[in-house]
Amino acid sequence: MEKRPPPRAVLFDAYGTLFDVYSVALEAGQLFPGRGDALAQLWRDKQIEYTRLVSMSGPQHYRPFWEITREALLFSAEKLGLMLSPEAELRLLNAYRHLSVFPENHGVLQALKARGIPTGILSNGDPEMLAVTVKGAGLGGLLDHVLSVHPTRRYKTDPAAYQVGVDALGGPARELLFVSSNGWDAIGATWFGFTTLWVNRSGAPLERLGTAPHHTGSTLRDVLTLFP
Amino acid sequence: MEKRPPPRAVLFDAYGTLFDVYSVALEAGQLFPGRGDALAQLWRDKQIEYTRLVSMSGPQHYRPFWEITREALLFSAEKLGLMLSPEAELRLLNAYRHLSVFPENHGVLQALKARGIPTGILSNGDPEMLAVTVKGAGLGGLLDHVLSVHPTRRYKTDPAAYQVGVDALGGPARELLFVSSNGWDAIGATWFGFTTLWVNRSGAPLERLGTAPHHTGSTLRDVLTLFP
Known part of the structure; x- marks a missing residue:
């Protein structure tokens, strides 16, 4: 796989990735x-x-x-x-x-903020439920964007759903890092064109869809290794 | 739900419906x-x-x-x-x-044939695997059409996949009976516009997607009740 520069910004899946x-x-x-x-x-x-x-x-x-x-x-x-x-x-x-947040998440978001890297959520969740859950988890001040697929009336892995991230943060998609713990989401985002990190918390096998995410890790902390 | 006349033809899902x-x-x-x-x-x-x-x-x-x-x-x-x-x-x-065929299927297909009602398969399976399985099951002479979504490069429940049935048998879709044991398939076909029969072999709850198939039965024999 070709060498890519560090991404300009990071988009996180919400359910399963930030929230348990x-x-x-x-x-x-x-x-x-x-x-x-x-x-x-x-x-x-x-x-x-x-x-x-x-x-x-x-x-x-x-x-x-x-x-x-x-x-x-x-x-x-x-x-x-x-x-x-x-x-x-x-x-x-x-x-x-009021889902739990994985324990390392606050620290990772704080570290990205300290480095000046824009961050956001890109989620299937509709805006109201996302707002409640983000606020309840105390993540509000740590995220620059909370993006929902809702306006597109399409869910991931439809390309229209991922396009919401590009529309908000600017393209090209390959300069944005998309992070998901859902293997299918990481693959759909790779197909779309994002640079991708699969946070494989459970040690699941890679979905056999003919594509692999660009990076694989085991906790959200692995995001930071991509910003050396 | 409005009263509909007996359908002109019957399309069966293959995997789960004709084949176990x-x-x-x-x-x-x-x-x-x-x-x-x-x-x-x-x-x-x-x-x-x-x-x-x-x-x-x-x-x-x-x-x-x-x-x-x-x-x-x-x-x-x-x-x-x-x-x-x-x-x-x-x-x-x-x-x-070489999947098994549900035991009542031959009899139902023979009864439809005896009444002069056109029948077919409309399946996610690609043409080659469908041909092998249909032949192995001895259903070849009992089906007028073996239709695959393959040319559309879309799977059910994408409307393009169901449209294959209308293209082969003529519309409108509501004059065609689509039969599936997969609840999601029966609902997708209802959304598309077919008249639908869900053969709920396992007594599963109805999928909660805001739509119900037009008819529900428990074996393929229930198809015949729609041709009085």
């Missing part, structure tokens, strides 16, 4: 003992699946990420045979609006 | 005792996931279904920590080319 989407398993396990992990996993899988189905089917089928997140929870509970009371639903959705 | 994609679990279980179901399930999930990712990302990323099926197998084995020898890979891919 499986942190809802704790709340889920209190509501449904022994089933918390299964519910958190299926909820996440369904949420992603629904973004893809509506995006592939055309912008007239777009629904905001928060709606999709709720529908995915309701489906998952039904599929697993869990009786989700209105109170339980509210508790879980509230947990999703 | 989980029939590979038997071979997988012989190769990896106790892990056959897990491998068959993840293999199928990854295969579908990859069709969506390449389709969303643009036609330049299209790869034929057979290639995607192989890559999904390799990923799934690695993810599950299963050592897949070249011989084991060949055995499993061969099993996928």
Whole structure:
């Protein structure tokens, strides 16, 4: 792969990368003992699946990420045979609006800020839920941009979704570093043209889609190695 | 929902609807005792996931279904920590080319033929793998059309993929019955405009995407109830 100069700016995926989407398993396990992990996993899988189905089917089928997140929870509970009371639903959705932040993230964002490198989020999340979660996590002052695919009515990995980052930060895409813990997102962003870092927190195999991210790491700290 | 006249023709999804994609679990279980179901399930999930990712990302990323099926197998084995020898890979891919047919299918196709109703497959599968599987299953003489999304370089639920059926059988789409056991496929086809029957073999909950298929059944025999 060709040598690339250090990027001008960094765009982070939000869900799974800055925020731990499986942190809802704790709340889920209190509501449904022994089933918390299964519910958190299926909820996440369904949420992603629904973004893809509506995006592939055309912008007239777009629904905001928060709606999709709720529908995915309701489906998952039904599929697993869990009786989700209105109170339980509210508790879980509230947990999703207040996801945990991975422990190294604040330090990494602070270090990028100290070096004067512009940063942002580029997320499937709709603006309102992103705003709540970013604020709750105390990341507001550390990010220059909080960008949502929402105006495009398309979800990642549709190129229109990634283009939101270029429109906000200027091109070319290869001068922007896109960071995701979701292997499919890192690959979609590579296809789009970003320089990419896959933060493979779980040691997952590379998705076999004929493309690899430019860089791979294991925590968000690996972002800093790309700014020597 | 408005009353619709009996459809002019019937299009069937192939994988999961006519062919039992989980029939590979038997071979997988012989190769990896106790892990056959897990491998068959993840293999199928990854295969579908990859069709969506390449389709969303643009036609330049299209790869034929057979290639995607192989890559999904390799990923799934690695993810599950299963050592897949070249011989084991060949055995499993061969099993996928010779999937079981659900027991009622021959009878249903024969009954439609006896009534003079045109029938076809409309599948994500590429033409070569479809031809092998249809022939091996003895369905060749019972289907008027074996249609693949392949020429469009898009997978379901992209409207271009469903349009293949209208192009072959003539419109409007609402006069064609599309039959799928995959809930997401039945919903995508409903969005597209087909009259739809979801053959919910496993008693799964309806996907929460804001749309329901026009009809729901539990075996392929329910197709015949729509031709009174």
